[in-house]
Amino acid sequence: MANQYDDLQASYGRCLRANGFIERFYEVFLASHPDIAPMFAKTDFRQQRLALRRGISIAISHADGMAMVRRGVDEMAQAHSRQGRTPVRPSLYAYWIDSLLAAVREKDPQATPALLERWRAAMSVTVGSFTAGY
Ligand code: HEM
Secondary structure (H helix, E strand, O other), rough: OOOOOOHHHHHHHHHHHHOOHHHHHHHHHHHOOOOOHEEEEEEEOHHHHHHHHHHHHHHHHHHOHHHHHHHHHHHHHHHOOOOOOOOOOOOOHHHHHHHHHHHHHHHHOOOOOHHHHHHHHHHHHHHHHEEEEO
């Protein structure tokens, strides 16, 4: 059976095949709010880009209701909770989503306003799980 968000998996594939998608995301994201860049002051971006690459894939599957990614979602939610390694206050997720959409718009040659709204809806599911566990 086709999954609801197969179009996002395909869009994500096009983004990753374009050059510098994750790099561009971080460029936009770090500049999107003054509190964000300082949070990444000590980050090894080579590792972080890989972690996010996987995280976005998990987020799409989670929005699609795939139970096998539950653990991955819980681990990311835990890392970003008040008690986690990297607490993220809920109001900052809007910048994450907007930055991701900006990077998709630039890098996916087939991006349309409707597709970007589907990205927003899907990523909001994972953000909802993170903020519920904050
Ligand atoms: C749905 C949105 C997000 C996803 C999927 C995500 C995913 C991840 C993942 C997979 C990691 C690596 C976790 C680990 O250390 O094991 C991470 C680390 C991190 N995230 Fe997020 N994140 C999201 C939103 C945010 C937001 C909104 C912020 C800040 C405003 C943020 C800041 C950070 C920081 C500072 C780290 C640690 C980097 C380091 O190790 O130095 N994240 N995130």
